[in-house]
Amino acid sequence: EVQLVESGGGLVKPGGSLRLSCATSGFTFTSYSISWVRQAPGKGLEWVSSISSSSTYMYYADSVKGRFTVSRDNAENSVYMEMNGLRAEDTAVYYCARALRVGSWLESWGQGTLVTVSS
């Protein structure tokens, strides 16, 4: 069974940092790109970042560029997102999702992890 499990969310003050993790199982991790998509409370979906299967390519939304960094560990079948300089507008549920290639449809999604940025 394909599984993606996010963790690392929580309450953080503005300007603070968090590291999200996406642990995967049930598929050949090295064949898939992984994306992060967020959803602010009561709002729609917003793409945040994507990393290619071999970490060759990383992409970011303008809203997070320079503050967020995506990485992956193919030995651990996991993807990470380092989030620095957090702002109130970063408050959202963060989902990781897999795709056969970067910039494609998102086949399977995790259950999400909530990040709350508030003083």
Place this chain on the structure above:
Amino acid sequence: EIVMTQSPATLSVSPGERANISCRASQSVGSNLAWYQQKPGQSPRLLIYATSTRATGVPARFSGSRSGTEFTLTISSLQTEDSAVYYCQQYYDWPPVTFGGGTRADIK
């Protein structure tokens, strides 16, 4: 950035009736369009990709079509379990991939 505009924002349909959800792209996206379903408290689920190809396990009552830059998700006979928010997503011109604002389907 390609803007995806969904309509209506909300639709209310009786069980067994047909539901159509529209998604218009601000410029051509070819057939690079996917649809997702999100039920309350759940993560999104892929329904359709490449405009009209159903994902694994998706019932045949869900179908997708295209006319130019306008895309339609049709639920041929709405079931109570189809109550959800539906999102379209273009992946033609990226980054960024972009999503529509969502359409809530309520069951009368």
